[in-house]
Amino acid sequence: xxxxxxxxxxxxxxxxxxxxxxxxxxxxxxxxxxxxxxxxxxxxxxxxxxxxxxxxxxxxxxxxxxxxxxxxxxxxxxxxxxxxxxxxxxxxxxxxxxxxxxxxxxxxxxxxxxxxxxxxxxxxxxxxxxxxxxxxxxxxxxxxxxxxxxxxxxxxxxxxxxxxxxxxxxxxxxxxxxxxxxxxxxxxxxxxxxxxxxxxxxxxxxxxxxxxxxxxxxxxxxxx
Numbered sequence: 001x002x003x004x005x006x007x008x009x010x011x012x013x014x015x016x017x018x019x020x021x022x023x024x025x026x027x028x029x030x031x032x033x034x035x036x037x038x039x040x041x042x043x044x045x046x047x048x049x050x051x052x053x054x055x056x057x058x059x060x061x062x063x064x065x066x067x068x069x070x071x072x073x074x075x076x077x078x079x080x081x082x083x084x085x086x087x088x089x090x091x092x093x094x095x096x097x098x099x100x101x102x103x104x105x106x107x108x109x110x111x112x113x114x115x116x117x118x119x120x121x122x123x124x125x126x127x128x129x130x131x132x133x134x135x136x137x138x139x140x141x142x143x144x145x146x147x148x149x150x151x152x153x154x155x156x157x158x159x160x161x162x163x164x165x166x167x168x169x170x171x172x173x174x175x176x177x178x179x180x181x182x183x184x185x186x187x188x189x190x191x192x193x194x195x196x197x198x199x200x201x202x203x204x205x206x207x208x209x210x211x212x213x214x215x216x217x218x219x220x221x222x223x224x
Contacts, residue, residue: 061160065117068163069154070096072177073115080208082215093139094149100215109218110147114140117154127199128178134188137196141185150214150224151198152179152206177206179214181224 059067070086077084077098085097095115101108114136121128130153132140140149154177156163165172180200188196204210214224 064160065119065154065156066115068156068173069115069117069152069177072117072154072173073098073113073152075173076177076206076208076211080212080215082211093136097147098211098215107219107221109215111215111218111224112145112147112149114149114151115154116151117156119156119158121155123202126203127201129197129199131195131197133195134193137182137185137188137198140182141187143183148181148183148218148224150179150181151200152177153200178202179204179206179210179224183223 073096074084081102082098082100085099087094087096093114094112096113098111098113099109116130116132118130121130132151136151140151142149155175157174163174165174178200180198182198185198218224
């Protein structure tokens with residue numbers, strides 16, 4: 001039975017990936033991809049006694065963060081019963097699309113997601129800041145999109161060896177992910193600037209119940 005483990009604060013998100021008390025794995029399904037992504041990340045971690053930063057060989061740190069953010073999204077969507085489609089080429093500011101064949105009132109919703117992962121963050125009392133390339137900002141704040149769009153920022157420890165914890169009862173992902181919609185964000189003051197800093201409320205933690213409610217709003221014809 002899937003379970004969550006660890007303190008219920010917004011610095012840690014624990015998710016059991018279907019491991020039973022007897023240790024038997026669940027039957028394969030279409031959401032098995034998120035476990036495969038986690039395995040790729042863990043396989044790329046430094047061996048014991050090796051530096052826990054970027055080793056001489058293996059996946060580059062930026063690639064590890066990208067894969068970890070995708071694995072996090074799958075881990076949130078799987079128990080909710082939502083599909084995650086990976087964007088082959090990110091040329092429109094979108095990394096993945098969440099969808100479901102289950103109808104929420106009026107529509108079967110789709111939600112486009114821009115994923116970011118960072119170990120450089122400073123949590124303030126109510127929010128934290130994250131820098132975006134201007135192309136991503138403009139893509140996320142546009143209203144003329146076929147599906148609503150959100151930004152998801154996954155926060156991780158500085159050392160990648162601390163991203164994932166394992167036991168017979170659970171697999172724990174550190175730390176957590178936050179979401180925000182930039183649909184109504186203002187245009188940049190300087191259109192020639194290369195990047196912009198956005199502030200993300202800490203109350204907007206991305207969890208399974210939060211995502212279900214978000215998809216229900218989208219299915220009703222609303223926005224996230």
